[in-house]
Amino acid sequence: MADARLGLGTLVKYDHDNDASYTTIGEISAVDPPPREYEAVDATDLADTLAVNLQGQEMNSIWSFTQIWTDGDTVHEYIDSGFDGKHNYSWQLVLAADSGGGAARTWQFTSRIMGIGPETIDAASVCSRVITLQRTSDITRS
Amino acid sequence: MPSIGEDLRTFLLADSDISTAVGAGRVYQNEAVENYVGTFIWYARTDTEPLQTLDESAGTRPWTEWVDLECISESIDEAIDLGDLIRTKHATRGTFGAGTVSGLFINSQSDSYVPRGDASDDGLNVCAFAVQLVGYNGS
Numbered sequence: 001m002a003d004a005r006l007g008l009g010t011l012v013k014y015d016h017d018n019d020a021s022y023t024t025i026g027e028i029s030a031v032d033p034p035p036r037e038y039e040a041v042d043a044t045d046l047a048d049t050l051a052v053n054l055q056g057q058e059m060n061s062i063w064s065f066t067q068i069w070t071d072g073d074t075v076h077e078y079i080d081s082g083f084d085g086k087h088n089y090s091w092q093l094v095l096a097a098d099s100g101g102g103a104a105r106t107w108q109f110t111s112r113i114m115g116i117g118p119e120t121i122d123a124a125s126v127c128s129r130v131i132t133l134q135r136t137s138d139i140t141r142s
Numbered sequence: 143m144p145s146i147g148e149d150l151r152t153f154l155l156a157d158s159d160i161s162t163a164v165g166a167g168r169v170y171q172n173e174a175v176e177n178y179v180g181t182f183i184w185y186a187r188t189d190t191e192p193l194q195t196l197d198e199s200a201g202t203r204p205w206t207e208w209v210d211l212e213c214i215s216e217s218i219d220e221a222i223d224l225g226d227l228i229r230t231k232h233a234t235r236g237t238f239g240a241g242t243v244s245g246l247f248i249n250s251q252s253d254s255y256v257p258r259g260d261a262s263d264d265g266l267n268v269c270a271f272a273v274q275l276v277g278y279n280g281s
Contacts, residue, residue, distance in 0.1 A: 006244040
């Protein structure tokens with residue numbers, strides 16, 4: 001078997017009070033990590049036979065996660081207060097250890113909460129919501 | 143090196159509640175017992191799925207392996223109770239017998255599943271699962 005990393009064990013954490021200690025947001029069912037992409041700067045001149053794009057600045061990006069949602073839960077309320085206050089929290093995405101024994105990896109970056117989207121509430125399903133965030137810094141990976 | 147079947151057996155019997163429920167290590171791979179009494183577990187590996195990468199080497203261990211697992215008893219209550227103990231293993235990761243696993247998931251069997259470990263004509267009660275083992279590494 002090739003060494004590979006499974007989603008089970010992935011953690012999403014945030015520093016809601018800017019004290020460099022991170023709180024894990026539990027019961028997350030899925031996360032779409034922040035993509036990394038440079039702005040493409042057109043540098044094609046008349047002598048080129050193929051369009052030329054230069055790498056511009058790294059663009060900010062949208063990421064999101066889906067959580068089982070308990071309105072009133074202390075940790076969940078930090079997200080709501082972060083949205084209300086437009087706070088720029090520091091976040092961590094901790095990827096679980098891989099199948100070959102490789103260590104867990106941590107992505108750290110700041111983000112603002114751009115959206116809180118409760119999903120349809122029906123009788124037989126757990127309440128959940130999608131949190132959408134705008135990345136506001138580079139990603140430090142370690 | 144133990145096989146995945148041996149590691150699964152070791153993993154299950156390491157749980158004292160499961161080992162007590164089945165008693166005397168009655169966790170059987172791929173064969174139904176005869177003249178049984180009480181409660182036991184039957185299991186067999188049924189499918190494997192490789193990662194299917196372009197540079198995969200021949201002989202690479204599959205990434206995902208599926209095991210049919212049955213909790214069998216004369217008593218419907220004991221079969222269900224043992225099934226509930228098996229369900230507590232859902233989302234296990236880390237040590238798995240002498241090896242490790244990235245994730246172990248307990249899934250229900252399909253409606254059309256036909257039990258194979260119950261000697262069929264004895265009228266036994268079966269609580270059946272499809273166990274998904276992901277990222278298993280033997281010792």
